[in-house]
Amino acid sequence: MKLYKCVIFDCDGVLVDSEPLSNQVLADMTNELGGKIDLEYALTHFKGGSMQSCYDKIAKLVPQPLPNNFKEMYRERSFELFKKALKPIDGVPQLLEELNLPFGVASSGTKEKIIHNLALTGLSPYFETNIFSCYEIQKWKPDPDVFLWAAKTMGYHPEECVVIEDSLTGVTAARAGGFDVFGFVAHDYNNELPAVATHTFQHMQELREYLVN
Template identity: 45%
Template sequence: MTAAIMERGLVIFDCDGVLVDSEPISIRCTAAALNGFGYPIDEDGVFDRFLGASTASMVKTVEESLGRTLAPEALDDLRREILAAFDVELTAIPGVSEAVNALDRPFCVASSSIPERIRHSLRLTGLLPLFEPAIFSATMVVHGKPAPDLFLLAAKRLGAAPSECVVIEDSIHGAAAGQAAGMVVLGFTGGSHIARDPDRRERHAWRLKRAGAALVFDSMADLPELVRQVTR
């Protein structure tokens, strides 16, 4: 099995904004919570500063700015609020199930979210059976994205050489992490938090390329062929 993976490579998916259209929900809840903590920020600010970053990384930035620690129970409340909103609003990215099933090589998830949230999101959208048990969380490494640690862990656990891996990311932090890991990065701009605003999509596509994305795409229908193109 390991030899087969190394020969065919590995596709590593981020979760939020790539597999599930969760970012508008998370951004809305996070902006409200951070303002409640005394850290003034709007939804665009959360998008620009924290999209794709681990919770630990975001909390570190906020605590350094405020000069105090955030109450653990407040962060627990934010997690519960996001998950409750997911139960009502969360959907899969259009076409993602078909795209994943059409891949000609192994695949996994490597997300900055905690394991419970990743599995909850995939379960709600019917994607969990596609990926279980190949699910990796930033809680499994010391340094989350934009450090390469999480992607390197996924490759190591699944027996793939980093140079044979393709990362699918919607965030600047994730694209930078994939490049730092020595992997090919495909930037995705089809999530509603990006695609609903043409100017934002164009701007974000440019930022993804600057962060390390070899190509940027906005439709999951194009993914299988793009993976084949960048791994020939």
């Protein structure tokens, strides 16, 4: 296995177990507006996408225009749920504690959301300033720019880094930027990652073999 000099983590679904929570909020809000979807549908169709892409999909599922403050309502409701129920992905704190490579987080969420979620799960001390949001550059996955920005800021070339992702959108973005990508498939509901990721894994402890010297 190739030796890497830097690790770039996605946040939602990789560091923090937010996908079931955030997608339940999206499902609830969709149904309140006349849609008829469940959590499985939301995870299958919304997971890994930008807020705008989710918004556009939901707009086609409901019989009325979405409220102008739909995105703000979603963020408020999801933040409240995160306060009560958000946890780190199993094995992540132990992995970060042992990891002796530079690493950062690159996410499609707002920087406020990334910081909020890392704080709620006790992961903030591990990341300090290495937090990269698509909103900061106005480019979203599957565009690779957030990963390229993260690598350049931390002082590495794409071929020196490995990206840890859990969505097809994220894996596609990283591969487009020239990165190796390890796909976390524990919640790969559509079995999409094995065909595109450099390597796939089911549990965070598996990464110790490749990343912890």
